[in-house]
Amino acid sequence: MKTIYWVIGVVVVSVSTFIYLMLGDAQKTVPKIKLSYFATEAEIAESVTKILSQILQQRSTFWIGIEPDKTEQLEVxxxxxxxxxxxxxxxxxxxxxxxxxxxxxxxKFKVTDSVAVKNNLPATGEQLANLEKTGQSYLVITASIYSAPTIIGNQLHQLKEKYLIQPTTFSLAFFPTSSEEEKYMLFPCRTEDHSGTASWGCEVANKSRFTRRKVDQANTKPWIGLMDLIGEKDYMILLKKK
Incomplete structure (x- = not known):
């Protein structure tokens, strides 16, 4: 009987966690760019910096996270x-x-340095902490799962805790505008998550599901997207190129 109760308890916890992942993030994010259509990558970037113009004047350290092998995101x-x-x-x-x-x-990016964010975190942290201490501006281009604050314990989280860096982050992800397109998400929202990325996947999926009913399929612009504030200095950018 105790075994049965234990199993039921595990199931309840798992389901509760999944429901939290699915619904909790919707209450915490703040829309900054509502569902929009863009003609070019430059237009996307201009929209981001325009809406955040006053904030960005006070900041000089940034992380931008992308998904692997997404050339269209590199252009953005x-x-x-x-x-x-x-x-x-x-x-x-x-x-x-x-x-x-x-x-x-x-x-194209005029790269000055390369780092191994995952495999050599101490060296990365020391370098970035020194840059911030000496007032130097920097941009780190990495993977979204390393820059998204949603994933507790990821690389950004560890660096903030141990090295006290405070960058502004933009984490990009594919915007699935239909349930069928969710199969193209690199980091899906699922209860059985062995990679530790479900919180990010659920945040992306939850926002997409809430928004995609508003998509104008007749709009011919090649890009569709949105941006939410998901942390103190952290932004999620969902994009899809038709």
């Missing part, structure tokens, strides 16, 4: 970098080695 990041530099040029442009960017992209 490039334009966002250029927009951010209009306020203050970056002293350091740092790329996570794990992204394995081509030489062409490294040149």
């Amino acid at each position: 990041v490039l334009q966002l970098k250029q927009q951010l530099e209009k306020t203050k040029p970056f002293d350091k442009v740092i790329v996570d080695e794990e992204l394995a960017l081509s030489k062409e992209w490294l040149e």
